[in-house]
Amino acid sequence: MDDTHTAAATRLAGGTPLASTIDTSDAAAWTGLDLAVRELARTRPSTLPTHAWATGRRFRWPRDAPLPRLDLSRRREPDGPELALALCHPDGRIREAALRRAAGLPAPDLRPLLPLVAIRCADWAEPVREPARDLLRAALPGAGPEAVAVLAPVVLRVAGRRHGEAARNLLEATLRESPVPVLETALVRDDRATRRLAHRIAVERRHFSPERFAAAAAADPDVVIQDICADGAVAGVGPETGDEVLLPLLRSPHSRVRAAGVTALRRAGRPGEAEAFLTDRSSMVRACARYVLRQYGTDPAPLYRTLCTGGSVPPAAPLGLAECGAREDAALLWGLTEHPHPGVRARAVAGLRVLDAVDVARLMPLLDDPAPGVVREAVAALTPYTERLPVAELRARLGTEHPRHVRVGAFRLLVAHGGPDLREVAWSLVDDAEPKLRANSWAMLRS
Incomplete structure (x- = not known):
């Protein structure tokens, strides 16, 4: 058990408010607290309150199972720290009773406890998890942006547990139907899983304009969100779409975003612009460019042949030719293995491998090429023919x-x-x- 979580559970048992006990923005702090309270109950039970108010007995336990310690002289309502401890208690009867108490709290007092309620939604015991789900279902619509932003990472963290999917479904339904400020807060959350979910739902809700989705796809550092936002931008592309949507996608440094932008050229009725991406450094983008051109009746192979025989050969052109050309194009690629530009030589060798046109004797001299990239491609091409190597x-x-x-x-x-x-x-x-x-x-x- 992490000492940080144990110390947090100990402070909570001493009456420290929950917000001062853990970093409430960290989902791991909530799940760690849950485990730490259980460990305290096992190793130092005197540290925890007696939970005399927990009188629920819906469970059917073995007759020799010890009951929670009760002090019937104590009739006061549990305070926030005590209720939080009870929600994490190893005895399911106490967790169940804590949920019933929490259900009667005013909304402002309940909100700080919602992450622990979410954890209980995945509880192994049905008499605990069902009330927890009912409570979360009732509390989420009015929870507000900040409460949902704190809750969401915890829900997504426990979603992988055996019974964790129900809380995730409740969270997704809330984000789909919530007011705009709730979704906006989730979109900028530091937690990666929360941001990804929020962006998926933003696309479903068409929360942003295509222009804003395109800008987010081009700028966001998370590759999953790049894909999500690119899909959102492309979904809004039509014949009337202008550069304000397409250019951020086409100029993105991320290959998957550029690929989405190239594919969108078809929907925008601008296939001619895809030709410039036939020599993109990314194979995915090149494939999308060829697809767009073919959809409008243009065969990309002759375009590649022209590029490979011109005065200035783009480095990716030989490999692009191999990806869509014929075996007869190997002669053109062999000529490019002597090109002065090392990038062209390297892609020419890679193209020969794609066309299955490797000649061991002709390729061996390229193992002495001054460019490391050419040698790497030559090694990759020769590896399947090692039995024929000198x-x-x-x-x-x-x-x-x-x-x-x-x-x-x-x-x-x-x-x-x-x-x-x-x-x-x-x-x-x-x-x-x-x-x-x-x-x-x-x-x-x-x-």
Whole structure:
């Protein structure tokens, strides 16, 4: 048990108000408090109040099960800290009685306890979780933005438990039907799960304009929210849609958002603009661009061939050609393996692998390319053909006179090739000055 949670439970047992006991904005603090109270009841029961007011007995317990300690002389109502402790108590009869007491509280007094009520919605005992769900169902509509913002992370944290889905469903229903300020508060919550859920519901409710969804998709750091907002923006795209929606998507640094923007060009009736994305660095964006062009009757393969034979070849053009071209395009890609731009050479090698047009003898010289990216692609292309590789030439490339990336690539191919001499090669490199070769050698020897 985390000492922080234990200390919080101890302070709560001493009468400290709940808001001063834990960080109420942290869902882990609530679930940790729940467990800590149970642990206190087991290890230091005298720390907790006697809960004399907890007289509910709806459970059918074994006859030898000990009853909660009662002091019938105490008839006062439990205060906030005591009720919070009772909601976490290991004895289900006390948890049940605490829920009945909480149901009678005025709304302002109940709101601080709602996260613990949400945890009880996933309780193992049906006589506890059913009243908890009834109470949460009744309290949520009037809870207000801040209370829902505190409650939502706790609900989503316990949603993965066996009985946790019911509270999540109640929360989702509330966010779908709540006034705008409640949803707005959840949208800017620090908790990632809460923000994701709130954005999904915002899309369902069409809470934002397409322009605002597009701006959020382009700027939000969370990749899931990027997808959600991009979908929300694209859903509002039509022939009348202008640059204020499309440009934030198309100019986004995130490939999934750009892909959504390119796909939206079809709905906007602007397929010609997709041609510029045929050479995007992302394969997903390139695929979307080809899809849009095909929907309007344009075959992208000739466009790629033109790009690959022009004076200035975009680096991604050779790979894009391989993704939609024919085996006959391999001749064009082989010519680009000698292009002065290393990015073009690397994508040309990658394209040959996509077309299954690898020629081991012609590709071996590229293991000496001055660009590490080209060598990496050459290694990836040659790996399936290790039985045809000249082992002596690979071992020669391990010499210290070769650049680091050449030596590392040669060793990777030797490991893929295997053979009886591989351990000897690895032992010769365990003290090498190159850290990556040392690490790879030790990893191979340990395997």
